[in-house]
Amino acid sequence: MTHAVYTFIIAVMDRLNFNDKKHIHFIGIGGISMSGLAELMLKNGFTVSGSDSGQSAITENLSSLGARIFYPQAAGNITDDVDMAVYTAAIHEDNPELMEVRRRSIPAYTRADFLGAVMMNYSNSIAIAGTHGKTTTTGMISEIMLNADVDPTISIGGILPSIHGNFRCGSNDIFITEACEYTNSFLSLVPGTGIILNIDADHLDFFKDLEDIRNSFRKFAGLIPADGNLIINSEIPRLEEFTEGLECRIFTYGTAPGADFYPENIKYDENAHGEFDLCGRDGKVITHIKLSVPGLHNVGNSIAAFIAARQAGVEPDRIAEALSGFGGTKRRFENKGSFDGVQVIDDYAHHPTEIRATLTTAQKTPHKTLWCLFQPHTYSRTKALLKELAEALSLADRVVLADIYAARETDNLGVSSGLLAEEVKKLGTEAYYLPSFEEIEKFLRENCMHGDLLITMGAGDVYKIGDALLKK
Numbered sequence: 269m270t271h272a273v274y275t276f277i278i279a280v281m282d283r284l285n286f287n288d289k290k291h292i293h294f295i296g297i298g299g300i301s302m303s304g305l306a307e308l309m310l311k312n313g314f315t316v317s318g319s320d321s322g323q324s325a326i327t328e329n330l331s332s333l334g335a336r337i338f339y340p341q342a343a344g345n346i347t348d349d350v351d352m353a354v355y356t357a358a359i360h361e362d363n364p365e366l367m368e369v370r371r372r373s374i375p376a377y378t379r380a381d382f383l384g385a386v387m388m389n390y391s392n393s394i395a396i397a398g399t400h401g402k403t404t405t406t407g408m409i410s411e412i413m414l415n416a417d418v419d420p421t422i423s424i425g426g427i428l429p430s431i432h433g434n435f436r437c438g439s440n441d442i443f444i445t446e447a448c449e450y451t452n453s454f455l456s457l458v459p460g461t462g463i464i465l466n467i468d469a470d471h472l473d474f475f476k477d478l479e480d481i482r483n484s485f486r487k488f489a490g491l492i493p494a495d496g497n498l499i500i501n502s503e504i505p506r507l508e509e510f511t512e513g514l515e516c517r518i519f520t521y522g523t524a525p526g527a528d529f530y531p532e533n534i535k536y537d538e539n540a541h542g543e544f545d546l547c548g549r550d551g552k553v554i555t556h557i558k559l560s561v562p563g564l565h566n567v568g569n570s571i572a573a574f575i576a577a578r579q580a581g582v583e584p585d586r587i588a589e590a591l592s593g594f595g596g597t598k599r600r601f602e603n604k605g606s607f608d609g610v611q612v613i614d615d616y617a618h619h620p621t622e623i624r625a626t627l628t629t630a631q632k633t634p635h636k637t638l639w640c641l642f643q644p645h646t647y648s649r650t651k652a653l654l655k656e657l658a659e660a661l662s663l664a665d666r667v668v669l670a671d672i673y674a675a676r677e678t679d680n681l682g683v684s685s686g687l688l689a690e691e692v693k694k695l696g697t698e699a700y701y702l703p704s705f706e707e708i709e710k711f712l713r714e715n716c717m718h719g720d721l722l723i724t725m726g727a728g729d730v731y732k733i734g735d736a737l738l739k740k
Contacts, residue, residue: 284385286312286440290351294318295365297337298327299356301379304423304435305386310334311437319345319365343368350374354382357451380453383423387443387457390421394576395447395457397488398465398501399481400622401569402446404561405465407597408573408590410436410444415590416582420444426616427598442580447488449481450474454488461497461579462489463572467504468621473648473677485510492516499575501568502527519579521571523564525551529571534564540632542567546574546584555584561596563629599731601629605738609718611635612734618645618727620653623660626725631663635721640664641708641733643726644672644685651683658691664723667692667699670708673728709736 284290294306297318303326310316310333319338320327327337338345346353346368353369353376361367369376377385387393396406403426413420414430422428422436423445447454447462450471467485469478486509492498494515500507502522511518521529531544532553540562545553559570570591577587596602599616606612613633617626623642630638642661644650650657650672661667669685669692685701692699702708712733716722724734 284352284382284389286389289313289315291315291317291349293346293350293353293365293369295341295353295355295359295363295369296320297330297335298322298324299358300326300434301423302354302356303327303330305354305379305382306330306335307333307435308386308421308437312440315349317345317347317350341365346372346374352377354379357453378453378456380451380456383445384456384458387445387459389440390443390460391441392461392580393443393445393457393459394461394463394580395445395454395459396463396465396572397447397449397454397485398463399449399468399470400619400625401465401565402448403597403616404566404600405463405569405573406444406446408570408594409576411594412573412577412582412587412590413442413444413580415593416577416586418442418580418582424597426600429595429597449484449488452484452487455484455491457488458491458493459496460493461499461576462492463499463576464489464501464504464510465569465572466501466621468619469653470619470649472652473646482509489514497576497579499572501572519575521568521575523568529554529575531557531567531571534567536562536632538634540629546571555588557588558592560592560594562601562632563625565625565629601626604724604731604734607713607737607740608716610716610720610722610737612722612724612738614724614731614734616727617725618649620656620660623657623725624663626723627660627663630721630723633721636717636719637721638665639668639712639716639720639722640666641668641670641712641722641724641730643670643728643730644688645727646675647672647677647679647681647683650685650688651681654683654688654691657688658695661688661692661699662695662697664697667697668708668712669699669701670705670726670730670733671703673726673730675728705733705736709733712737713740 298320317336319341343364356379406424410422419438420442421438425446475481496516499519502520520527534544543558602614604612615626617623689699689701
């Protein structure tokens with residue numbers, strides 16, 4: 269860890285000792301991640317206030333727990349007794365509350381910096397990083413710890429059915445969280461155990477290129493203290509660049525012999541759920557794992573989760589038991605139901621690697637024709653990865669494309685879903701672009717046949733089309 273990073277986090281930590289209750293104001297308290305942190309601080313005895321643009325079920329829940337919430341955001345919401353403020357990346361410097369905080373010289377921290385300081389109050393913190401698979405692996409580790417009755421605190425980027433949401437406040441022993449690379453927010457964390465699942469070219473609206481991304485992951489690995497653990501996928505190219513010079517313990521995993529942990533005798537059931545013998549570097553079987561989530565990629569995710577849980581003291585058989593009961597998080601190869609004999613699966617995949625993994629898994633699932641309804645996510649990603657997206661989508665029998673989900677972007681960069689459809693067609697796969705959800709729903713209802721499999725795919729709101737098909 270660099271001295272500058274350590275000094276900064278310690279400075280935040282000094283103001284966030286769980287034994288020294290302060291008044292914390294959350295600017296944008298109604299967001300998913302911010303609300304979880306606010307709830308955590310309330311349950312640890314802190315005074316919490318916050319603001320948002322309007323009331324919601326989230327803010328009403330926080331109010332019922334004791335938070336004082338203002339609508340809308342205004343300078344007057346920053347009262348004299350506020351000790352520190354937390355804000356998200358969506359809050360700009362001209363925000364009236366942030367301006368008032370600055371004027372009063374009240375310490376203010378980004379959500380990521382605050383999360384890093386929170387984690388340092390836990391004896392065992394686990395941060396899961398990687399371009400793909402963070403939410404699923406976080407869910408696996410969470411499920412294991414819940415099954416082992418260790419009362420974990422959990423922050424996950426999706427809905428985990430067993431905790432009925434994305435955040436759980438537990439004891440101050442184990443903290444489990446996703447570590448997102450976008451805007452380098454994971455560099456604000458100091459995990460006792462850090463996991464790197466994979467590294468791919470993504471978020472190219474922020475990173476310059478793949479080497480820039482790799483450099484950030486190298487820095488993340490360097491944040492792990494000497495008495496901590498790095499768990500890393502052995503199949504990441506030039507692996508030594510991430511492990512050389514580290515003082516912490518290093519555990520590698522992969523899908524073939526040569527790693528510290530790897531699977532043997534992999535088999536899949538009719539739903540593409542894998543089961544395998546987990547082996548150590550010496551080739552001896554440690555335990556047998558049977559999964560309830562599909563695909564080879566989840567075999568790898570489960571091994572990473574196994575190592576993290578084992579280092580936290582959970583016995584192998586207890587880990588295997590919990591993994592067998594883990595059915596995934598929302599929007600990760602989620603079986604939504606069927607209409608007219610057509611099975612509908614929803615998946616969050618939006619990067620070529622994720623799309624390829626999802627469609628490869630779908631190919632192992634019984635079907636007549638494999639349909640993929642895809643909504644590209646952001647213009648920058650679509651333009652940068654146009655060829656790769658087309659190649660991944662071509663694994664389906666037929667592809668239907670919705671308009672690009674712009675998210676935070678306003679410039680279309682000259683790219684469109686129609687252009688992506690043409691690239692898919694060049695590869696010999698049927699592809700259709702339809703400009704509205706209503707047209708797509710009508711087209712799929714008329715063309716999908718009994719026994720077909722439809723994947724609704726993307727990080728935007730494409731799942732709504734599947735929901736509409738299932739309702740009628």
